[in-house]
Amino acid sequence: MPLSIEELEVKARKVRQEIFKMICGAGGGHIPACLSIVEILVTLYNGVLRVNPGGPRDPGRDRFILSKGHGGVALYAILADKGFLDPRLLLTHGKKGTILGGHPDMHKVSGIEASTGALGHGLPFGAGVALAAKIDAKDYRVFVLVGDGECQEGSIWEAALFAPQMRLDNLTVIVDHNKLQAMGSLDDIIGLSPFADKWKVFGWAVEEVDGNNISDLRNTFGRLPLKPGRPTCIVAHTLKGKGISFMENAPIWHYRMPNPEEMKMACAELGLAFEDGVIE
Amino acid sequence: MRNAYLSALYDLAKENKNIMALISDNGAIVYDQYRADFPEQYLNCGISEANMVGVSAGLASCGKIPFAYTIANFIVYRAFEQIRNDVCLQKMNVKLVGIGVGFVYSILGPTHHTTEDIALMRALPNMTIFSPCDPREAKKVTYAAAQINGPVYIRLATGGTPKVYEKDYDFQVGRGVVLREGRDLTMISTGSILLEALQAADQLKAEGVGVRFINMHTLKPMDQAIILKAARETSRILIVEDQNLQGGLGSAVAETLADNAVVCRFKRLGLQDVFTEGYGSYQDLKEINGIAKKNIKDAAKGLLEA
Structure with missing residues (x-):
């Protein structure tokens, strides 16, 4: 039995708590960029991806590639929930001796498919993985999560040309379309509108969803590939910083640490206890 | 060198279906048989080198086992x-x-010349670098590359490269080859420019200079022993x-000498930061660029007089 939407929402709440605790513990990181992708990750790892912590390198597994590597902390929280990673390691994030850095390392962390962090790398890599499946007539699928700001990188569009040409209908790119990048709104910097149309004219089957709505996400993921013979692009409209009201849609929080007062407010919203400057 | 590479790749592909040839819209005709x-x-990944390497x-x-091939400056x-x-870190x-390394595409100008690739590629951890000097060697390094489970960069000249080796020889990864024995001076070179240096060395030999000549076909890992032996025995390199x-073969040799506290007279001939x-x-x-036989002989004589 797949978990209910309500159960997944509970997981999402837990993941947000872990993200906040981990990044505050490390003293630096991308809180809002992690918060925007929580529902996407929770949905993928519960009933969509065919992955198994007992065989993290199983050749037949589905591959999830976090191209926006600065969302790594959110992925660690999911991997811990799914048994790829000892949950006790989460709070070592960013500290001396940890395996959990600000960007994920495929050689150190079970379940990490690619060492990402520099933007624009995950989609070409994922296209290669999807192509290998086609060549070897294997049925595994490849999911690549990219940021919308990341789509200003030329290599994304090189791969966007390549994947339809190769008919990679086993490849799905999910765009975390939160409309913000480090220094402000995409529209004010280098706009991508009309964004879904760009992918369409490149030859992708495109669907726009509410990327913070587990039910909508599950529905779309359940109909892949959207068109046989074509790669799929899911434009997931998300809220950057979702779950901490003063971080939502606020570019200044892209890479900023809350002070004790802000930490207290955030903890209250996330359902975490905060005593004497320490998150419980 | 190009045909030798392709002939080796053909053999490899025939034996192992995991071998893949990726190109970035060049070399199409020479790939016909393959x-x-x-x-x-x-x-053919089209004109998109970043994507080709990521896909690889x-x-x-x-x-x-992808062999991603294009004009060297574009890939590097x-x-x-x-x-x-994507490749070295992982x-x-x-x-x-890379085809056309150095400035063998002489007519095409500096956008199509690859005159900093040794510095860049040897700076990368996990990388092996082969720099064959002729077609026979290009074939050997291609077979060797397939045996290495990890990143390899192969520097190729282009079609019609003249022979350096007339007959077969013992090729070992990471071991330089002494092409000429001598005690007065050691010349070290690599890749397509090697033949020019070797011809200069032979002219010097005819003039009575005992030139030792080393072909450094593997640039990483570099053969340290052959360098230190040459410095000790000929005291001029x-x-x-x-x-x-800045950062090329000469820099790598100089690092080896300095790291081992071996002193010798030393001169590098190449592009002077241009x-x-x-x-x-x-x-x-x-x-035009001062790396012809005359320049090489003058540099050698300068070292001998110093």
Whole structure:
């Protein structure tokens, strides 16, 4: 039995708590960029991806590639929930001796498919993985999560040309379309509108969803590939910083640490206890 | 060298269906036979080098052995971050093959010359670098690259490269080859410019100078023993390369000498922190840029007089 939407929402709440605790513990990181992708990750790892912590390198597994590597902390929280990673390691994030850095390392962390962090790398890599499946007539699928700001990188569009040409209908790119990048709104910097149309004219089957709505996400993921013979692009409209009201849609929080007062407010919203400057 | 490389790749592809030839829309004609016989192991990625290298890394993560081939400057410079992060950092079994290294595309000008690739590629952890000097050696390094489970960069000249080796020889990864014995001076060179240096060495020999000549076909890992032995036995080393001197073969040899506290007279001949100048034949460019036989002999004589 797949978990209910309500159960997944509970997981999402837990993941947000872990993200906040981990990044505050490390003293630096991308809180809002992690918060925007929580529902996407929770949905993928519960009933969509065919992955198994007992065989993290199983050749037949589905591959999830976090191209926006600065969302790594959110992925660690999911991997811990799914048994790829000892949950006790989460709070070592960013500290001396940890395996959990600000960007994920495929050689150190079970379940990490690619060492990402520099933007624009995950989609070409994922296209290669999807192509290998086609060549070897294997049925595994490849999911690549990219940021919308990341789509200003030329290599994304090189791969966007390549994947339809190769008919990679086993490849799905999910765009975390939160409309913000480090220094402000995409529209004010280098706009991508009309964004879904760009992918369409490149030859992708495109669907726009509410990327913070587990039910909508599950529905779309359940109909892949959207068109046989074509790669799929899911434009997931998300809220950057979702779950901490003063971080939502606020570019200044892209890479900023809350002070004790802000930490207290955030903890209250996330359902975490905060005593004497320490998150419980 | 190009045909020798392709002939080796053909043999490899025939034996192992995981071998894949990726190109970035060049070399199409010379790939005809390969493409006809192994269509499933061939892919033209179009003019998008960053994507080609990223795709190669993804393929390698699934057990494929991609040989990603294009004009050297495009693969090294355009796709450098993909080479660093996707291939070297992730230790992917990808072979990067650059054609036309140095300035063998003499007519095409500095946008098509690759005169800093040794510096860039040897700076990358996990990378092996082969720099064959003739077609026979190009074939050997291609077979060797397939045996290495990890990133390899192969520097190729172009079609019609003259022979250096008349007969077979013992090729070992990471071991330089002494092409001429001598006790007065050692010349070290690599790749397509090596023949020019070797001819200069032979002229010097005819004039009575005992030149030892080393072909450094593997630039990483570099043969330290052969360098230290040469420094101790000949006490003079002249480097001849088709690279900017900042970080090239000469820099690598100098690091070996310094790290081992071995002192000798030392001179590097190459590009003096400039891009190539001029157009014409490959030979013309060697002369215009001061890396022709006359320059090499003058540099050798300068070292001998010092």
